[in-house]
Amino acid sequence: MADLVWASMGELARLVASKAASPVEIVKAHLDRIAALDGTLRSYITVMGDSAREAARAAEASVMAREQLGPLHGVPIGLKDLYCTKGVKTTGGSRLLGDWVPAEDATVVTRLAAAGAITLGKLNMHEFAYGPEGLNAHYGDAWNPWDRSIHRICGGSSSGSGAAVAAGLCPGALGSDTGGSIRIPSALCGLTGIKPTYGRVSRAGVLPLAWSLDHVGPMCRSAADCALMLGAMAGHDPRDPSSSRSPVPDYAAALTGQVKGLRIGLLRRAFLETADAPQRQAVEQAVKTLEGLGASVRDVSLEQMKHAAAVVAALISVESYAYHEAWLKTRGAEYGPDVRERLLVGAFVSGADYLRGQRARRLIRDEMDQVLGGVDVLIAPTVPIAATTVGAREAVVNGAPQPVRPSLLRYTRPFNASGHPAASVPCGFTPDGLPIGMQIVGRSFDEATVLRVADAYQRVTDWHARRPPLGA
């Protein structure tokens, strides 16, 4: 059974289709592992054991009846607990929605189910997705599986998704990313995750943090699995007015393993140069690996990046306050203290400040489009630090103390402001054995190239295949 929880999503789908493994035993293996480990890891808020077993039996019957199978038929997944699930409570990681049961599924949940995926449960997260550490005062702080002895953050806000996939409690999960919430936990938990282009994947039925910055995407153990999941999710949705009508390519077919002739722009200034030594060295080595595969590399810089923190602050504060205003006035005591405080800040940001942020955002986006006109992808570290201990407010970076929260967000949020697709892939470990992530950024709606680069790298390295020290 141990092999089933470490198999890739693609392998599981092939095992099911060839009748080499039953969805029933695959789901059972994951539910057993959740029961054994999640008391400590706290990655799930709700485990949907009964419905998962029922769906697995139905999936098995479909196989036996030789019905046409979807690309994820019989493959288990986890959902960050801000995706609406019909008949199953959706908390947003908050006590305010502790008993809320949506009447409809989010569009992506419907699409993944149509592809044959089986939902194991709803995953822990920073309350209402407002925090890059991934902590939760109501449902417990998820435990990073890469350190058994010290309680370290998983990164957030999709912390439960990070812990669950890394620990073999599901092979793939949905995260969401407003300032880095897919890529940060992917980096700190040793996963591959992709924030697609804004508009590529429907946000309908997803609890918002900030409408104009929120992105929906997968977190898996390989780029190939991300391609599989993204292919099942992407595409226009009439329920989401921001979703694009751009055609969705076959992401799995794009994974050729080839990067010969690919032009890489290395973000050295303000990114690589400011990362801690292990992160810097790991990304430099990864770029050399890609060079060895035939890619060319040159340094590029993003001058407008200096506005990213202010742009995201203007947008996220006002949009999140607008969504939460009524609750803050009537049920404020039910929020965790840190999230309530941050949400209230938006009450004191003016409309002019908000629109100045939306205007400066265009500078960031236009410059990235321009830079990406000369290279095919950008590469940078995902975060400058490794997973800190829970509660730590500072981390030492190159010998100097730095505040944890802005450090976690520094390299990821510019691409929320710009909307460009960005992935994080494992590229090494710190001397303490903690994962390091490399960020790959592509042109708008060119997730295929981002995933192709990530997959080519993973074909010649094994960072993504290593397992945390949890036993079997």
Added chain:
Amino acid sequence: MAATASPPPITRDTLAALARAQGLTLSEADLDGLLPLVQATRALLDELAAAPLGDVEPTALYHMR
């Protein structure tokens, strides 16, 4: 058009008055905790006054394609 000059730093009293005007009921402890966050955010946003915005229009929320 150039951005207007930065407003004076927000004080605890100003914060309390602004909160009341918006119908927010904040305790003394709330105000103490919130003030440095609001001050830091406003200082950050002031940086955008130096951005070369010129005729740049706000980014549209919705794709028109």
